[in-house]
Amino acid sequence: MSKTAGIVIIGNEVLSGKTQDTNSHFLCRELRALGVEVKRISVIPDVVETIGREVAAFSQNFDIVFTTGGVGPTHDDVTMEGIASGFSVKLARHPELERRSRERYGKDLNEARLRMAEVPEGAELVGQDTLYAPVVKMRNVYIFPGIPKILVDRFDAIKERFRDTPFFLKMVYVKEGEGVIASLLNNLLKNFPDLLLGSYPVLDNPEYKVKVTLESKDLGYLDRAFQAFLAALPQNAIHRIEEV
Numbered sequence: 680m681s682k683t684a685g686i687v688i689i690g691n692e693v694l695s696g697k698t699q700d701t702n703s704h705f706l707c708r709e710l711r712a713l714g715v716e717v718k719r720i721s722v723i724p725d726v727v728e729t730i731g732r733e734v735a736a737f738s739q740n741f742d743i744v745f746t747t748g749g750v751g752p753t754h755d756d757v758t759m760e761g762i763a764s765g766f767s768v769k770l771a772r773h774p775e776l777e778r779r780s781r782e783r784y785g786k787d788l789n790e791a792r793l794r795m796a797e798v799p800e801g802a803e804l805v806g807q808d809t810l811y812a813p814v815v816k817m818r819n820v821y822i823f824p825g826i827p828k829i830l831v832d833r834f835d836a837i838k839e840r841f842r843d844t845p846f847f848l849k850m851v852y853v854k855e856g857e858g859v860i861a862s863l864l865n866n867l868l869k870n871f872p873d874l875l876l877g878s879y880p881v882l883d884n885p886e887y888k889v890k891v892t893l894e895s896k897d898l899g900y901l902d903r904a905f906q907a908f909l910a911a912l913p914q915n916a917i918h919r920i921e922e923v
Contacts (some may be wrong), residue, residue, distance in 0.1 A: 681896065682843045684735035685737040687759050688732060688838035689748035690724040690825055701827050702747040710832065714843035714896070715743065725749055730761025738765075738820055743841060746823030762817055763799035771800040779811070789893040798822075806837045844876075844896045848923040849905050852887040855916045857881070860889065863911045871904040873897075 684707055692698040700722065707717045718741055723729050730749070737744045749758030763770050776796035784792055804813040805821070814833050815822040821837075821900060823830045856878055864878055875894035881887060893908065895901040909917070 681714065682743060682841065684710055684715050684717045684743045684745065685741040686717060686720045686745065687733055687746045688720065689725060690817055691724050691755065693722055694724055699838045702825065702830050705827070705831060706745055706834070709838060710841065711846060713838060714845045717840055725755045725757055727757050727761045727764055731765030734762050734820055735765035738818055742819065745818040745823060747818060747823045747830055747917070748820060750824040752794050758822060759798055762820060766799060766817060768800040769815050770797045772796050773798045773802070773804070775804060784806045802830065806833065809836045809913055840917070846894050847898050848894055849901065850921040851891045851908065853889045853891055853912065853916055854882055854887050854916040854918050855913060856888045863908065866911070867904060867908050870907060870920050871900065873900065874904045
């Protein structure tokens with residue numbers, strides 16, 4: 680079984696269209712490469728109760744949860760409070776985060792900046808040795824800021840802790856349309872029910888009409904399904920094949 684993950688994107692600015700979310704795409708791509716299967720993405724507003732309910736539910740349903748957004752010193756940065764509420768704990772000032780804040784800001788430290796040291800009671804820090812501002816982890820929930828550059832840097836520093844058995848992927852670019860190959864795909868899944876099978880129409884390339892993806896963590900199983908699919912395709916239907 681693959682490790683499963685859920686992603687919670689937090690921010691009114693995403694829901695209003697003021698900011699385009701790129702964090703979920705980055706996390707999905709990186710986690711897939713690590714062998715982790717993302718099962719759900721949720722985009723929610725900066726509301727304490729909503730954050731609490733959603734994150735707590737994700738924590739129960741998935742092995743790993745990632746939140747992005749709502750981490751900062753301003754009025755709408757309520758992610759920490761929301762997660763604390765969802766786990767029925769209080770916010771507490773983390774001594775290590777407070778120490779780092781005092782070291783960084785010195786006499787310019789104020790209450791807004793000290794607020795950045797408040798985390799759900801019982802939370803731990805991840806990546807302390809490699810990151811100036813480590814990732815806050817509450818149970819199986821990893822709490823990231825919403826700024827993409829910061830998220831990427833922090834995720835890259837800790838991503839090896841999520842690595843699982845890799846997915847193997849084969850892609851077939853087919854000259855026939857989905858209407859021709861739909862029954863072949865259905866039959867393939869009947870014979871290989873554990874196969875992760877995708878079919879994606881292509882409208883802007885005259886050389887092929889569909890990109891078919893076959894994935895599994897069992898390379899032998901994938902090879903058998905792949906050969907069965909190739910054998911079932913009409914003659915000369917393959918434009919090209921790629922393997923990852």
